[in-house]
Amino acid sequence: MIDDPLSRSAICYENELNPAQLEAVRFMNGPLLVIAGAGSGKTRTLIYRVARLVENGVRPDAILLLTFTKKSASHMLERSALLLDDRCARVSGGTFHSFANAMLRRYAPGIGLPHDFTIIDRSDSESIMGLIKKEMNVPSDRHHRFPGNRTLINLFNRAVNKGISIEETVANAYPHLSKFMDAIILAGQNYDAHKAKHFFLDYDDLLIYFRNLLRDNAEISERIQSRYSHIMVDEYQDTNQIQAEIIFLLAGDKKNIMVVGDDSQSIYGFRGAKIKNMLEFPDTFPGTQIIRLEENYRSNQPILDLTNTVIDQVSEKFSKTLFTRKKGGLKPVLAAMENESAQSHYVVEKIKDLLANGSSPDSICVLFRAGFHSYDLEMELNKNRCPFVKAGGFKFVETAHIKDFMAYLRVMANPLDRISWHRILLLLDKIGPKTAQKIYESVEHANDGLWGVKTVTLKSSAAPGFEELKELLLAAAETETLYIQQIGERILNYYVGILKKKYDDHPKRTKDLEQLLTIMDRYDDVKQFLSDMALEPPNSSGSNGKLTAEGSADRLSLSTIHSAKGLEWRHVFIIWALDGRFPTLRSMDDENELEEELRLMYVAATRAKENLFITYPMRAYDRASGLVLDRPSRFLDAVPDYILEREFPTGIGAIYWD
DNA sequence: AGCCCGTCGGTTTTT
């Protein structure tokens, strides 16, 4: 072996990167903006840069890599470690939310937060909203109905993420709710008060508290800044105002900050993402070097012709022109279908053809705008015995049995968690909201943690079930040193009884829970486990115990377009490319939203490497608006026939005119 | 009258 470690570089950067990638990888200090087109080797560039920094003597744990999913962070660090050595595995990485969480846990006391604050997820927020609405008792009738919990939480999220007032949000995005303006504002205040009182932090709060910490506490801020010498941010086009502020504050005076993104793929505007963060990055950080990655390594030329035509229709973007060396390949197809079931049928037949010709199921993906668009197709796939995995839409963690299980755990971790109490009590026969509320109040009043349940004795027919629950909870309270695995076992033991009564498919659900126990095994701390589950829920069931459940080789993928970002398949279907569904009707009266839908179409089409099939039913009735939808997505109007093959059902093409 | 339970209709997109 060579003696002097500096004289050798394990990696031959020149041979493995193109000139633009190489330039980005070699960039050491100062602000850098990398505009990376779809499939242009963005991940590769980040991985090599991590390796390069480490090789040049930057301490691994002084490098911070922020991404949007934990999966992509750990994936990147694994690959860097493979490329160089395990020093790269010590690089700090994660999502904005998980990083904020880690920093807040450490420095919480500095801002008057207990270190064991609770992270609440979407459904927790909705449940809290439910309580608040009940307490507020807003007059509401059939024709002037007060918005649902989900709508209200969406509204508040939107306001926070965009950094505007609730009043303004209602006026802009929910004008039909202006008549409830005062009540909505009050509901928002009550929601905040409830969170503050119980030290509940929702996703937005994690970012806000962290931003405030950096902004208002100079001492802690400096400590964090000095700890991280080089910061990298992936998917920068999807950051919102608060995240941009966090980046700015983290960068400190050194400003060794590299952001990577593609403004053409910004699809999270609904949760406050601002393309402007990216477009204005050079102004925020004077002296920014800009590097464009324009060679596409993913798709063949016919697909790129289509995607270039699609994205040409957006008004505001960094100019870039993608090119590929993959010539040849088939023209993308736009196939009209008589109705939804014909569409499902068509897709299944095409999939069977692909499989018969030797393609592997995991090289195929079907994409759609919204989770429920695939219901009919899922049935058709089942009928034809085609196994699939679905990403997006319902989450593993959002299924009832997982949530039930988590609720027991949460009550044990925090006996004042009213929402979870409510949930586990309603699982018992003869106990409804009223009884549950009384029990909770009794526990709260006892002010003795879990021991408070001892003060409650029911006299009704609900008593036997409740006594069993009491036993479970008291067992958990008794043994402070109970291992987390034992707690899990006990809960499962207790809960299977309820599970069997409640669901016909209980064997499958029991399996899910057993798998959850194996995930729990890796933790020694219940609170840590609960935080991680809230931030990074495993998103599919029936997989092999890993938190990052990848689709296995014998299944094809169904996915919302949002969940497919960053991924690629040889064969891609886009269904429901029907004007009114995609773009959705609700986006049509707002130029910005419409443009986001267009970028969404771009993201969908750029997932394909070899084959792209786009389909739409020619007639669909939209109940909400009373309209009949009968033309293909407007985003494809501008695409000429020599780029996109248009197909009609036999015998219909002739009578189908515009 | 108060409370529980079964059914039905409607779902953007996600950390």
Next chain:
DNA sequence: CCGACGGGCT
């Protein structure tokens, strides 16, 4: 899966 709603039990 959730919330709203109406029937029926205690």
